[in-house]
Amino acid sequence: MSRCLPVPVPDVCVRVKLNASACGPYAHIVVDFEPPGPSGGLELLSLLPERRLPSEYLPSLREGLGEGLDGVAATVLVTDGSFHDVDSSELGYKIAGQQAGRAALIGAGLLPSEAAATLRWATWPGMPRL
Template structure:
C-alpha cells in the first residue's frame, strides 16, 4: 500500500441533492501522510452538535473508498448536517469525494468529476472552473 506523499489540508465537500429529501452532507477534512507504521487513521475534532457522531462511520468508509488503498491520516475538522435531509449515504459520498480530492491535490489521481450544484468539492490547488462563453 502506498501512502499519501504530502499533506493536503482544507478539503471541503458539500452534498446537496435537490430531488426528494436529500441527502445533505458537509465535511472539511485535512489529510496527512501516514505515520511510521504506514497505516491509515481516521480522527475527528468536530463536536456532536456540528455533525452527529452517528455519521462518522459513513464519512470514514467514504474516505477509505475515495483513497482507494492509499494510506493517509484523515482528520475531520468541521461538518454540518440538516435534521431532515442528512443521512449516511450523503456522508459516504462526501467522504469518497474528499478522498478523491486529496489524491488529486497530491498528484496521485484525477480530480473528482464536477457535479455542479449537487456536489461541491474544493481543495488546495483546485483548478478554477472555466466559465461558459457569454456567462
C-alpha cells in the same frame, strides 16, 4: 504494501446536496489529509463536537474515504462540518468521503488534475480549474 499519501492536502471541503429544492442526502465536511502515522492505513479523527457532526455518521464517512483514497494510506482530520436534522444520512457522508478522498489524491499528485472535473461537490486550495 499499500501506497501512502506523500504530502499534506489541507482544507478539502465537500458539501453534498443532491436536491437543492427538496429532501435529499446532505453532508458537509472540511478535512485535512496528512501522510499516515506509524500504523499506516486510514486513520480518521474528528475535532467536531457531537452537535456539529454526530458520531453516527463517522463510519459512513470513513467508508467513503476508504473508497475515495483507493487503498492509499492517510490520516484524515475533520476540522469543520455540519449536518441537517432531516436531510443528512449515511449515504451523504459516504459520498462526501468518496469525494474528499479523490480530491486528496488529485491534490497530492496521485491522480491527474483532469480528474477534478469528476468531483461535483469538492473544493480545495489549489484545485485545478478545468
